[in-house]
Amino acid sequence: MSPRDWLKLNWKVGALSFGGGGRAIYFHDALVQNSAELSDDEFQEGNTISQLVPGPNLVNLSTYLGMQLVGWRFMLVGFFLLCIPGAVIGIAFYELIDLNNPTMMLLFKGFSLGSVTFFLLFIYRLAKGLRSDIGRAVTASKLAVRILLAVLVAAASLYGFPLFWVLVVGIPVGVLVEFQT
Amino acid sequence: MIDLQIFLVFFKVSLMSIGGVFGMMPELERQIVFEHHWMSSEQFLQAYVIGQFVPGPTMAFCPVIGYMVNGWTGFISGFLGIYTGPTILVVLAQRGYTKFKDIQWVKKIELSIRPLVIGLLVASTIRLWVVQTYFQEHQLLISVFTVGLMSITLAVYQKTRWDILILLLGFGIIWASALVLFQ
Numbered sequence: 001m002s003p004r005d006w007l008k009l010n011w012k013v014g015a016l017s018f019g020g021g022g023r024a025i026y027f028h029d030a031l032v033q034n035s036a037e038l039s040d041d042e043f044q045e046g047n048t049i050s051q052l053v054p055g056p057n058l059v060n061l062s063t064y065l066g067m068q069l070v071g072w073r074f075m076l077v078g079f080f081l082l083c084i085p086g087a088v089i090g091i092a093f094y095e096l097i098d099l100n101n102p103t104m105m106l107l108f109k110g111f112s113l114g115s116v117t118f119f120l121l122f123i124y125r126l127a128k129g130l131r132s133d134i135g136r137a138v139t140a141s142k143l144a145v146r147i148l149l150a151v152l153v154a155a156a157s158l159y160g161f162p163l164f165w166v167l168v169v170g171i172p173v174g175v176l177v178e179f180q181t
Numbered sequence: 182m183i184d185l186q187i188f189l190v191f192f193k194v195s196l197m198s199i200g201g202v203f204g205m206m207p208e209l210e211r212q213i214v215f216e217h218h219w220m221s222s223e224q225f226l227q228a229y230v231i232g233q234f235v236p237g238p239t240m241a242f243c244p245v246i247g248y249m250v251n252g253w254t255g256f257i258s259g260f261l262g263i264y265t266g267p268t269i270l271v272v273l274a275q276r277g278y279t280k281f282k283d284i285q286w287v288k289k290i291e292l293s294i295r296p297l298v299i300g301l302l303v304a305s306t307i308r309l310w311v312v313q314t315y316f317q318e319h320q321l322l323i324s325v326f327t328v329g330l331m332s333i334t335l336a337v338y339q340k341t342r343w344d345i346l347i348l349l350l351g352f353g354i355i356w357a358s359a360l361v362l363f364q
Contacts (some may be wrong), residue, residue: 012346013236013237016236017236018349019321023238026346041362044295045278047298048254048291048295049271049278049291051298051301052274053271054195054266054267054272055195056238056239056264056267058237059240059267059268060267063268064271064299066272068279074228079268082238083237083260086237086241087237087241087256087260088237089236090228090231090232090241090242090245091236091244091248094227094228094249095233099230100229105358106357108233108234109357110352110353110356110357111234111350111352112313113327113347113353113356114349114350115309116306116309116313116333117331117335117346117349118338119305119309120331121305121335121338123302123303123306126295127298129295130296140261144277146296149296149297150297150299150303151300153296153297153299153301154301154304157301157304158307166297166301170297170300171297174296175293177293178289178290179286179289
């Protein structure tokens with residue numbers, strides 16, 4: 001990917017992707033679905049590490065992929081293009097928009113639910129990756145265990161278990177499953 | 182001095198925020214509202230709502246909080262505080278992982294964590310859905326309409342491959358217009 005395309009992508013996500021959540025799909029679309037910049041597996045590596053490192057997942061993902069694709073200088077410029085517009089627009093909202101206006105809130109909710117739509121699509125794409133192992137297809141039993149693990153983690157998180165403990169318990173279980181099967 | 186405090190609060194919280202914005206909210210609110218008394222719970226919530234709607238990372242509300250507390254210097258402190266630590270950590274993680282990922286057990290560990298990541302994303306999506314579809318009246322009808330519009334949007338996307346951004350904007354406008362008409 002050319003540095004210019006990388007910066008355009010970050011600008012697009014940073015300045016135009018209203019709605020909250022699920023914005024990683026813009027990166028997946030641009031780098032995996034609509035081009036061959038990265039394989040799905042390479043993207044998932046970046047996504048996994050971005051989720052595990054503390055901080056904003058979207059920024060983490062952009063940082064990881066930027067380092068891989070265009071080097072630290074353009075990664076850094078991309079970082080600012082991704083992070084500054086939303087923060088400045090946030091201040092404009094704070095100063096200029098009446099957040100108690102019901103019509104405005106409905107519009108914002110609409111954008112958020114639009115994001116949920118593509119969040120689901122993104123998760124579906126990631127979930128398809130559970131079918132593969134290193135260099136081969138995964139067995140049916142192992143796939144079932146992986147799905148079960150994902151469901152349990154989602155349930156524990158929704159139930160309100162602290163994320164730290166979900167990961168402290170979940171990661172060893174996941175590793176055990178992977179190495180035992 | 183207050184700018185340094187803003188920086189340190191966000192810096193510390195950013196390093197505790199595994200799993201995204203939901204993981205760090207209680208601690209951030211505790212620090213900003215109850216410990217430093219920089220704003221009320223209502224103002225904090227207002228900043229959070231702004232962060233949910235602006236483009237880019239949802240943590241864009243952190244520089245906004247900095248701005249609400251101390252103007253543009255607070256904005257810069259909040260911005261640097263929330264993003265500096267994780268960015269450095271990701272760069273280190275990327276370098277480390279790229280160096281060792283060809284070792285089979287390293288790759289296996291990464292694969293073993295993927296289901297957990299998917300589980301966390303599913304939980305985030307459900308939370309977002311619950312928050313945004315909560316209405317005091319006509320809950321069921323609104324939910325059914327929303328699911329229908331989501332299905333149509335996905336079908337259009339699969340068929341046309343239009344830019345997600347366009348579909349997202351279209352979704353928001355149609356959904357909000359329908360609810361205004363409905364109400």
